[in-house]
Amino acid sequence: MQAIAEGRFEDARALLSRLAAQEPEHAGAWLDLAILQCGLGHATEAEALFAVIELRFAPSAAIREVIAQQRASGCRPQQQPGSYQLRVGRGYDDNANQGARDLNLLIGDGAGGTVLALTPEYAPRGDAYLNLQAEGRVPLANNGMVGFGQVLVRRYDHLDPYNLSALSGGLEKPLSWGHWDARLAASVGLVGLGGRLYQTHAQWHVQLTPPLALPAGWRFALAAGQSLFEYRGQRVFDAWQTDGRAVLSYRYEGTMLQLASGPLLETGREQRPGGDRKGWSYSAGGRTPLWGKVQAEWQWSRFDWHGSRAYLPGLIDMRREQETEQLRLVLSYPVARQQAVVAEFRQVDHRENISIFSYRARQFSLNWQWQY
Numbered sequence: 001m002q003a004i005a006e007g008r009f010e011d012a013r014a015l016l017s018r019l020a021a022q023e024p025e026h027a028g029a030w031l032d033l034a035i036l037q038c039g040l041g042h043a044t045e046a047e048a049l050f051a052v053i054e055l056r057f058a059p060s061a062a063i064r065e066v067i068a069q070q071r072a073s074g075c076r077p078q079q080q081p082g083s084y085q086l087r088v089g090r091g092y093d094d095n096a097n098q099g100a101r102d103l104n105l106l107i108g109d110g111a112g113g114t115v116l117a118l119t120p121e122y123a124p125r126g127d128a129y130l131n132l133q134a135e136g137r138v139p140l141a142n143n144g145m146v147g148f149g150q151v152l153v154r155r156y157d158h159l160d161p162y163n164l165s166a167l168s169g170g171l172e173k174p175l176s177w178g179h180w181d182a183r184l185a186a187s188v189g190l191v192g193l194g195g196r197l198y199q200t201h202a203q204w205h206v207q208l209t210p211p212l213a214l215p216a217g218w219r220f221a222l223a224a225g226q227s228l229f230e231y232r233g234q235r236v237f238d239a240w241q242t243d244g245r246a247v248l249s250y251r252y253e254g255t256m257l258q259l260a261s262g263p264l265l266e267t268g269r270e271q272r273p274g275g276d277r278k279g280w281s282y283s284a285g286g287r288t289p290l291w292g293k294v295q296a297e298w299q300w301s302r303f304d305w306h307g308s309r310a311y312l313p314g315l316i317d318m319r320r321e322q323e324t325e326q327l328r329l330v331l332s333y334p335v336a337r338q339q340a341v342v343a344e345f346r347q348v349d350h351r352e353n354i355s356i357f358s359y360r361a362r363q364f365s366l367n368w369q370w371q372y
Helices: 009-022 027-039 043-056 061-072
Strands: 083-093 104-107 114-117 127-139 146-156 164-177 180-193 196-209 218-231 239-252 255-268 277-289 295-312 316-336 339-352 359-371
Touching: 009 027, 027 043, 027 061, 043 061, 083 339, 255 295, 277 316
Parallel strands: none
Antiparallel strands: 083 127, 083 359, 104 114, 127 146, 146 164, 164 180, 180 196, 196 218, 218 239, 239 255, 255 277, 277 295, 295 316, 316 339, 339 359
């Protein structure tokens, strides 16, 4: 049933065939296998299984009706539906330019130190924006392969240099080895800033779920991935980022909770300021009904980074120490079939020992959402 839910129909067919062979009196396995064969367009195999069920198990009137409906369908291959979402809204960002929390930087110690000051344009600047986001997932084969993509466009009312656009797409495939489940994914993407290409990135990700005897609804997995970031105008900041995580999740009816944590490593060019860095990530998130038709979703994450050497020797002789916390809260209320009003709040709190790099940004948006 899990293989069917994940679109791995060939795996499901092999599993059901094995079950029917090992337990020939398991009528449910025969029926599920016959329906699956019919859904895959294998009419001859499905009819042979329906005949066996009718002769061997003396099915009830309800089961005979199910078989009749399957035969009437002609067992034509069924195109698995994709999922699509479009979101349009207005919002306000109180720090669209990621302006510094403190414009002054002390160079040196004590009375002999020198204070350098950023110009006022690097102070936080807020602006309203128009937001457009579209994403989709499309099954590509009966083995569970899925293609996915996302487009994001944000246009500020006045701060055009910070207009944001992003495009990404990739493939995802679930796998199974014995009692282990796995999920592989790879993607590429582009990010534009102010109408120019700012960054390209590529990444791969794998998640393994071991066969642990956990309470109902709970699941534990191990995840790892690697990403390459290239900055088109500042190639000195190009970097490989590697992460690993332990993931604990819980699902029950409409409620979901997920906790994750693991190490981080980022390696860059030799001349990159601050050198390589390492750290740790923590995250928690969930989704649950609140009251009536209102759904709530929340996500919190924290990334701690530690530089390997002084950021700019002779000017900034400190190793960069970074702590980034992100918070996202979403409330959605359905207003029509496949449509909802979505209120979203985001906050990024970036703290550093090099004061001019610290900033806080908060965004609030109200959106109309269509989902299929």
